[in-house]
Amino acid sequence: MSLGRVLIADDGPRIREWLRDFLTSQGYEVAAVATGDQLLDSVTTFQPNVIVVDMVMPGFSGTEVLAALRRGGRTMPVILISGHEITVREGFFGVLYKPFKLQRLADVVAAAMSHGRTTGA
Secondary structure (H helix, E strand, C coil): CCCCEEEEECCCHHHHHHHHHHHHHCCCEEEEECCHHHHHHHHHHHCCCEEEEECCCCCCCHHHHHHHHHHCCCCCCEEEEECCCCCCCCCCCEEEECCCCHHHHHHHHHHHHHHHHHHCC
């Protein structure tokens, strides 16, 4: 039984694979895409409980993806990952700065899953 669905968007193929493999090993059902456009297309079909999105990607940035999700009425928690210290945090469930420990990702995803369940997302 899956702990929930996580959708990952990162333009780095190795990072996508690393995150997907780790979260799958933790018991999540995981889909991974390379762009913000692909993420927005996948939300309807995959129906994630939590989204993990990179800040800098071709097409849409992490903040633009979050805005598009909210405009579309999507309320699931979104976790931002970034290679640079940023000040934009509003609207994100959490922010992880690269490099981060996989256990930190697991902790934030688990907290986001619990949060999403209590808010009906």
